[in-house]
Amino acid sequence: MGRDWLSYLLIDPEVPFRLRIRHSELISPKLGGTRRSGERMFDSLRPGEFRQLSGRRWVWGRQVYVIGSRLADSGELLILITNACPETALPDYARRWGIENLFGALKTRGFCLESTHFKDPERLSRLLALLSLAFTWAMKVGLWIHQGSPIPLKAHGRRSQSLFRTGFDFLRRTFSNLPLFSGRFHQALQLLSCT
Template sequence: MLGQPLQMLGHSFYVAASRLKDELLIVVTNKNPKKAVSIYKTRWEIETLFACLKTRGFCLEDTHLTYPDRIEKLIFALSIAFCWAYKLGNIAANVVPISIKKHGRKAKSLFRCGLDKIRKILLGTPRCFNLFLWLLKLFDPLLSSSIPKRVFL
């Protein structure tokens, strides 16, 4: 971290960095450089959510909504669906671990794994309705303790 601000084109900024596993994360900011990397990590988690809402699952942009109140309601509903898919993906990955590719990353994210399971259940046979009801129990903390470890995963 550079403690002194740098100047460029009449603007002051700081440079903060953090060593990651195989690379260096560099953050340029006009705010407190001591907090820049931790704030960026939090921001990156939000970016991951937006990526799932857009290109990795729900295709939010394909709705072409422009009214703020409708967008707000849709994002609310999709955020719940994201949590549902993530939680189910986490349960599924504990039963059958997600394979690791040659580059060291998982073949699927927990979100994608869960979303694929939900899609399979909702588009499946009428027998899948019981599994759908089981999925709804994931939202109720009182019922979640009664969820069996291996139902259909």
């Protein structure tokens, strides 16, 4: 992270990127110009608003486009830098974040995919297909539970537990004691049949 990483991404041919930077990072309109923190540059944004600074700006000694957004749900400030297509930087980053959450669920925060040590492409492909179905089921169950009994919010405005984790924990508890939870299990199974 930082100047060396950004320099690497900007070597010809450039690698298109969308990087989140800290609020305290300094941004300047020109090399050697007055630098201000990202937080100060975007302090007027209200929740749900975003703004792209005009032209390229200097961050970590390199010229990049800078986009700021105040997240609607939490009011948190998100600052991105990019070298291409600044108009699509926020939606691109949002898609990336969804992928990061999926990888986390497939790995350490859920199914522990890396523990399998599979090397055979055919077996790995089948396992990924099965885990994709399981992930979808856990998300649907989590949403179903959340609709019936909303997941409480923490002080920062985010849920105390993700929809995936809520559904995953429910399915795990259910499978570990199926006779006790058979009624709820059948309801959850109906969610899978609609997938």
